[in-house]
Amino acid sequence: MPLRDDKNKYCGGCKSNLNIEKFSKSKYTKDNLSTQCKKCNGLRGTKWRKENPERNKRNLQKWIKLNHDKVKENRLKRYYGIDLKTFNLLWEKCSGKCEICKKKLIKIGRKSDSVHVDHNHETGEVRGLLCCQCNHGLGNFKDDKNLLIKAREYLCLH
Secondary structure (H helix, E strand, O other): OOOOOOOEEEEOOOOEEEEHHHEEEOOOOOOOEEEEEHHHHHHHHHHHHHHOHHHHHHHHHHHHHHOHHHHHHHHHHHHHOOOHHHHHHHHHHOOOEOOOOOOEOEOOOOOOOEOEEEEOOOOOOEEEEEOHHHHHHHHHOOOOHHHHHHHHHHHHHO
8 A cells, every 4th residue: 555645645445546636634534634535435425325315314404404504505505696694684675574465484494484585587686585475476477577467457357
């Protein structure tokens, strides 16, 4: 087994001498690098998750509960391109109420009164915070102002 030098390290997984950039940091080893390269660590993790689906599910649920803010921030960034600070500013701006029907919203959860981030599907621009019903209503009308005007006219006639 080759020894580690300044630029290379031996991977116990693929049995190769690799550049140290191919290794993750680890606080459990003397050199502060994992004993396996990132690729081998990933394969090992994938194998473990397949062999232990119930433990993996419990671990994931536990992590999500402990890291709720990280989960929320990641979801906001991935789907809407905003961070938690921007979301909180939007929340303050609407006083925790739907910007259409003024129903009181809750920040956390998947209930019908939980907050939904309304955004333009073509540009991705965030418009505001809505309740589930108002957000779905706009979505059902495909954000088309003319259709919404026709729907209003229809309701006024009947």
